[in-house]
Amino acid sequence: MDRYEPGVIEEKWQRRWADARAFEVSNDPIQPKSYVLEMLPYPSGTLHMGHMLVYTIGDVVTRFRARNGMHVLHPQGFDSFGLPAENAAIREGVHPRISTERNIDAITRSYRRVGWAYDWPRLTSTHQPDYYRWQQWQFLRFLERGLAYRKAAPVKWCPNDQTVLANEQVKEGRCERCGAEVESRLMEQWFFRITDYAQALLDDLETVDWPESIKARQRNWIGRSEGAEIQFRIDELDEDIAVFTTRPDTLYGATFFVLAPEHELVPRIDSDEVREYVRRASAKKTAERAAATEKTGVFTGMHAINPVNGERLPVYVADYVLTDYGTGAIMAVPAHDQRDFDFARAFDLPIRQVVKPPDGDVDESVAYVEHAEGEVLVNSSDYDGLPAPEGGRRIVEALAADGRGGFTVNYRLRDWGFSRQRYWGCPIPIVYCEACGMVPVPDDQLPVHLPEIEDYKPKGVPPLAQAEDWVNVACPSCGGPAKREVETMDTFVDSSWYFLRYCDPQNDAAPFDSAVVDYWNPVDLYIGGVDHATVHMIYARFWIKVLNDMGMVGFREPFAAFFSNGWVTLGKSKMSKRAGNIVGPDDFLDRYGADACRLNILFLGPANEDMEWTETSVEAMNRFVRRLWSVVNEVVERAPAGEPEGGALARKAHATIAKVTDDIGRRFAFNTAIAAVMELVNELSKDRAGADSRFAAETAVSLVQPYAPHVAEELWERLGHERLWESPWPVADPALLEVDTVEVVVQVNGKIRDRLQVAPSVAEDELVALARASEKVQAFLNGGDAARVVVVPGKLVNFVL
């Protein structure tokens, strides 16, 4: 027998697959179809074990579904624009285009080496003009519908990356990418009107097959809360100011009124003290503001009229009120809100209780914020004595009748700010004309190419502004002097529709053909890390809903099912470039081959949970593959050909087929499927020349193919067959799943006392008689008999005394 040499057989089979175009699929609408997709990578470094995991999961599912008769689309590409790629380029000191394309080449070579089954001709990178051209085209459609707009707003600014960030890119007040503390700046920016879709994004979560934890995150993120909007009059400004509250029942308890420092009416307050406070507040970092323990603020000298009772409430400006939640203004009810309570204490403002708890007692050192059964309103005029929820309802109804308020729903979700002051991104196809104002670039002038420039580094103003030849253009409308938009799009725009382009990547008349996209989509299984669960996956859902409203796609949700893979950890922290604890697969691919590495990453543990990387487990998988190799080769030499005889080994093989099919097909339990094949190989190794050995060997090879496709193809060929990748998945014979004897457990009072080998068909009374006859059981029955006998056929007999 020849030695197992992974390098040789892997190269051989990768060439065969390429020559046979094994994983390239047509767009013919063949059913059943399956679109298997993993989140596309940033080409910002080399492969690591995290990639190894995600793409191997997708590959196993792809190969499994293909052999189960499905027309499977499994494409790949690169999220090659944006901060990750650009920052990598700056680190390497090369132009982003050079660095990106170099990385793409390197990563693609690694991919091929692992033997992942991709439809390579569909490979798409988002920095390619024929990709971003259609993104610009879609942006213009969003613009026409008012779903893309430009406005001045307080935005999150990363002082390190020198760009605006979306809310979704800020974690705990820090830039998601570089960790710098984020500042608030008032800037004119581009936004997508995702808030129009807040309710749809929430509702349609019911229609997708995603892990509950991921749905919960999105619900958290969207942050729906029901309440009321109420108008307070400020005579000094001659304005009605709206507040949002979830507690209209506490309206009679309002004793002051607060505006966020960024509230649009604050600049109209003529007060040096207020101006000074606003200046200091805006200088604070976002995280600093959130962490403040002491409440600060300043009295404006103005008063707001409480619409229910005409009380004049002093108006403060304080930074504990956030500009980007609700209306940026609040009615303050210190008795029933801890933050208002703290402020009232600090500024010596009155605290008036209006909700009485059921037991009547209140701890006056804190706000009473419960929602207990039996609470009633007090100090609330006509509403006194009403249960709090009902009182709140009536108060809002009364306000609505006066046109001073009404029920409303508020969302935490903000519009998606998508313009970036960076070079490496999709140009926004807009021109500013001195005469015509903002003018969209006409479709037939797309794409607006990203120009090559020398100095692309971030410096606070968009680098494109310096590309004068590019910036200065003739207005598409009047032909007069005009300037291009110099900001670029967030990379999350690129990743909001890439999976549609994969379906029709060569299309040069449209972003995609709707019929083709509607055939393949929605994605049947989307695989990726939980870190994109609230950002990318909300944006993509929004994008698809808009395209659906435009009639461009026939579905409302992009990802019908989602598998959230765990993180590969080393020393218990996530393996990542940032943590500096990356173990690359290349070394292991050299030492053990692709098959052992692929098996290993899925055998480490359940793929949807974090898994600690260990080197010894790759060695174990290497042992397993070599064992499979030697056992099967010996079977080829020694075992007789012909029909299996249906003995114990054949039965084991059929049981393994059933187990592996269920584990991969239904449970995504990739680790236990491998364990089942190991069991089969262990059995086979004890009987390498029997009548059933050849069948067992073929079964083991066939079942391990999604994980270890190269060695499986090679052994399959040696067993006298060909093209395992397109051979039908084995089917378990129900007759052979029946076993000839089963072990029945005999319990006395629930404790196991004996085990019997019986035919599965044995009658219940006969089984009980057999069990009762057992000496061991007799010893525990103490001469008496059971008060009750529980029988589970084929499983157990329990004598209850």
Place this chain on the structure above:
RNA sequence: GCCGGAGUGGCGGAACUGGCAGACGCGCGGGACUCAAAAUCCCGUGUCCUUCGGGACGUGUGGGUUCGACCCCCACCUCCGGCACCA
């Protein structure tokens, strides 16, 4: 604070619908092969007790339901993750 998830041998984990706890693998112990080692193969491996037949205990803690609970219910502890001055 609100929301989601998880606690099982020395370790990673298995037990899918309430019915044999610890599959499979790692590690460890013993043995075979070898001058020796590596590799490979075989046997053993939850804890405690044992007259070696077996027995008792055992899935974070305390209760409950059930003939029977890792699994269901109640309360709690610990850990991980998301959101959070969100009105």
